[in-house]
Amino acid sequence: QIQLSESGGGLVQAGGSLRLSCAASGGTFGGHTVAWFRHTPGKEREFVSVHRWPAGSTIYADSVKGRFTISRDSAENTVYLQMNNLKPEDTAAYYCAALKFGTTAYDTPGRYNYWGQGTQVTVSS
Numbered sequence: 001q002i003q004l005s006e007s008g009g010g011l012v013q014a015g016g017s018l019r020l021s022c023a024a025s026g027g028t029f030g031g032h033t034v035a036w037f038r039h040t041p042g043k044e045r046e047f048v049s050v051h052r053w054p055a056g057s058t059i060y061a062d063s064v065k066g067r068f069t070i071s072r073d074s075a076e077n078t079v080y081l082q083m084n085n086l087k088p089e090d091t092a093a094y095y096c097a098a099l100k101f102g103t104t105a106y107d108t109p110g111r112y113n114y115w116g117q118g119t120q121v122t123v124s125s
Contacts, residue, residue, distance in 0.1 A: 022096030
């Protein structure tokens with residue numbers, strides 16, 4: 001089983017950028033669909049983006065489309081989320097998640113078997 005660990009969160013002003021990393025240990029991301037979700041207290045966990053197995057296609061939530069980019073490194077041990085033009089409404093705890101192979105329900109948290117501990121992103125206005 002793989003273990004996931006996020007990093008890269010922090011405090012940034014509106015309009016700024018951050019890059020989140022999701023590192024896999026105990027295995028690689030090969031053969032896995034990997035996604036980013038975010039959560040703010042009192043709300044449901046929200047789908048942000050996914051890097052799908054096997055084709056590597058990417059999908060984004062409408063709220064981040066054109067601002068966020070998901071990518072996977074060549075060694076398939078780290079997935080990134082580049083976040084540009086950040087807005088206060090992007091403030092949340094960000095989690096990476098993975099599941100073996102693929103799913104059509106890529107935006108459903110319950111489909112994912114593996115989760116990181118989360119990294120906090122705070123965007124000030």
